[in-house]
Amino acid sequence: MRETKPLIIALDFANTREAFLLVDQLDPALCRVKIGKEMFTRFGPDLVKRVINSGFEVFLDLKFHDIPNTVAGAVAAAADLGIWMVNVHASGGRAMMEAARNCLGENPTTKLIAVTVLTSLASSDLHEVGVQGTAEEQVMRLARLAADCGLDGVVCSARETALLRQGLQPDFLLITPGIRPVGDSAGDQKRTETPAAALAMGSNYLVIGRPVTQATDPLLKLKQILHEIHSKI
Numbered sequence: 430m431r432e433t434k435p436l437i438i439a440l441d442f443a444n445t446r447e448a449f450l451l452v453d454q455l456d457p458a459l460c461r462v463k464i465g466k467e468m469f470t471r472f473g474p475d476l477v478k479r480v481i482n483s484g485f486e487v488f489l490d491l492k493f494h495d496i497p498n499t500v501a502g503a504v505a506a507a508a509d510l511g512i513w514m515v516n517v518h519a520s521g522g523r524a525m526m527e528a529a530r531n532c533l534g535e536n537p538t539t540k541l542i543a544v545t546v547l548t549s550l551a552s553s554d555l556h557e558v559g560v561q562g563t564a565e566e567q568v569m570r571l572a573r574l575a576a577d578c579g580l581d582g583v584v585c586s587a588r589e590t591a592l593l594r595q596g597l598q599p600d601f602l603l604i605t606p607g608i609r610p611v612g613d614s615a616g617d618q619k620r621t622e623t624p625a626a627a628l629a630m631g632s633n634y635l636v637i638g639r640p641v642t643q644a645t646d647p648l649l650k651l652k653q654i655l656h657e658i659h660s661k662i
C-alpha cells in the first residue's frame with residue numbers, strides 16, 4: 430500500500446534558530462523530519478525532543494556502525510527518545526544488525542533501516558577498501574542481509590530502487606534522497622529524480638532537503654511537491 434505521508438524533510442542547519450523557523454512553518458500532517466549528524470552533534474537529544482514536541486515524527490539519521498553491543502545501546506537510546514526511524518550501516522554485519530533489531534523488542538514503534546553503500550562511493554572506491562564487484566552488487570548483497578536480519582528497509586538512490594524492488598519483499602522499505610522537484614536546481618547532488626518518478630520506481634519515502642528548507646515559503650513548496658506527486662501517480 431502506498432504511504433500517505435512519503436516526504437521526509439532534511440533539517441540541515443548550523444543553528445537551531447533557522448531549524449525552528451522552518452519546523453514552525455511546516456505541517457506534521459504533511460511530512461516527517463530528518464535530523465542528521467551535524468545538527469545532532471551540535472544540539473543533541475534536546476533538539477530531537479523539541480522537534481518531536483512540535484508534533485513531527487523524526488528520522489534520526491546517525492548511521493550507527495560499531496560493535497553489536499554499542500550499536501544496540503545507541504539504537505535503544507534513540508528509540509527511548511521517541512523517534513520514528515533510525516539507521517545503521519549494513520556493512521557492520523549480521524551480528525550488529527541483529528543486536529540493533531533485537532534491542533527494539535517484539536513490536537517496535539521505531540523503524541530500523543540500513544545504509545548499504547554510500548552514494549558518494551563508486552565501484553573504484555569500493556575496490557580500494559577491498560570490496561570486489563560493482564557498487565550495485567554490494568548494494569544488493571547488503572540490502573538482502575539487512576532484510577534477513579529483520580530490518581525494516583534501506584536507504585537507497587532512486588537508481589537502485591527498481592533492482593531492490595525486484596529482489597526483496599514488497600513491504601521492505603526504500604528511503605530515497607537525491608530528490609529534486611521539476612524545475613529545482615540539483616545543487617551538489619549528481620543524479621536526481623523527481624518525487625513522482627522516485628515513488629513510481631518503488632521508493633516508499635523521499636528525503637528532501639534544500640528544495641523545501643531554502644524555499645521562500647517552505648509550506649507552499651511542500652504542498653506543491655505533494656500536488657506534483659498526486660497529479661502524476
Ligand code: C5P
Pocket residue numbers: 439440441465547548549584606607608616618636637638639640
Ligand atoms: O538538500 P538535499 O535534498 O540534497 O538533502 C538531502 C539529504 O539527504 C541530506 O541530509 C543528505 O545528507 C542526505 N543524503 C543524501 N544522499 C545520500 C544519503 C543521505 O543526500 N546518499
